[in-house]
Amino acid sequence: EVQLLQSGGGLVHPGGSLRLSCEASGFTFSSYAMSWVRQAPGKGLQWVAGITGSGTSTYYADSVKGRLTISRDNSKNTLYLQLDSLRAEDTAIFYCVKVGGNVQVFFDYWGQGALVTVSS
Amino acid sequence: IVLTQSPGTLSVSPGERATLSCRASQSVGSTYLAWYQHKPGQAPRLLIYGASSRATGIPDRFSGSGSGTDFTLTISRLEPEDFAVYYCLHYGSSSRFTFGPGTKVDIK
Numbered sequence: 001e002v003q004l005l006q007s008g009g010g011l012v013h014p015g016g017s018l019r020l021s022c023e024a025s026g027f028t029f030s031s032y033a034m035s036w037v038r039q040a041p042g043k044g045l046q047w048v049a050g051i052t053g054s055g056t057s058t059y060y061a062d063s064v065k066g067r068l069t070i071s072r073d074n075s076k077n078t079l080y081l082q083l084d085s086l087r088a089e090d091t092a093i094f095y096c097v098k099v100g101g102n103v104q105v106f107f108d109y110w111g112q113g114a115l116v117t118v119s120s
Numbered sequence: 121i122v123l124t125q126s127p128g129t130l131s132v133s134p135g136e137r138a139t140l141s142c143r144a145s146q147s148v149g150s151t152y153l154a155w156y157q158h159k160p161g162q163a164p165r166l167l168i169y170g171a172s173s174r175a176t177g178i179p180d181r182f183s184g185s186g187s188g189t190d191f192t193l194t195i196s197r198l199e200p201e202d203f204a205v206y207y208c209l210h211y212g213s214s215s216r217f218t219f220g221p222g223t224k225v226d227i228k
Binding site: 100101111 | 151152154156158163164165166169170173175205207209211214215216217218219220221222
């Protein structure tokens, strides 16, 4: 059974940093691209970052480029999201997602979500 | 690519049919179009991938169709558990993903 277990959310001051983790199980982690998706309060879903299975390539939404860093440790089956220079508008639930499909590409499994609150 | 979903809110009675639209700002490959259901306090759930293929375990009252710029999610007979927000998702050539703004399906 595929499981994505997230940790690391919490309250952080504006300008601060936080690291989210996502431990994967039930599949060959290094074979799959992964992404992070967030949902701000009262807003829709927004893709923020993606990484290839090997970790050699990363991709970011323009709105977070330079402040969020996605990475992975395939030896630990864990995906990370480093959030720096946080702003109030970064307050959101962050979801770790597995990219599925062969020809098609979509998010087939989601973590439980981690709430990041940026407030003074 | 920008995805537009309509209507923003759809009020439907249980047992009725719901038709949700997702329109892309330019033609996209149906291979890379998916639909999700999202309920408060839960992670989103994959319904449809490749524009028309149902994900594992999804009831056959959910169907997807479309090509080019216009895609549709149809719920043939709404069950009480189907009231939620629905999002379309596109995977683009630059390895980036775009969600539509969502359609809320609520009880009439």
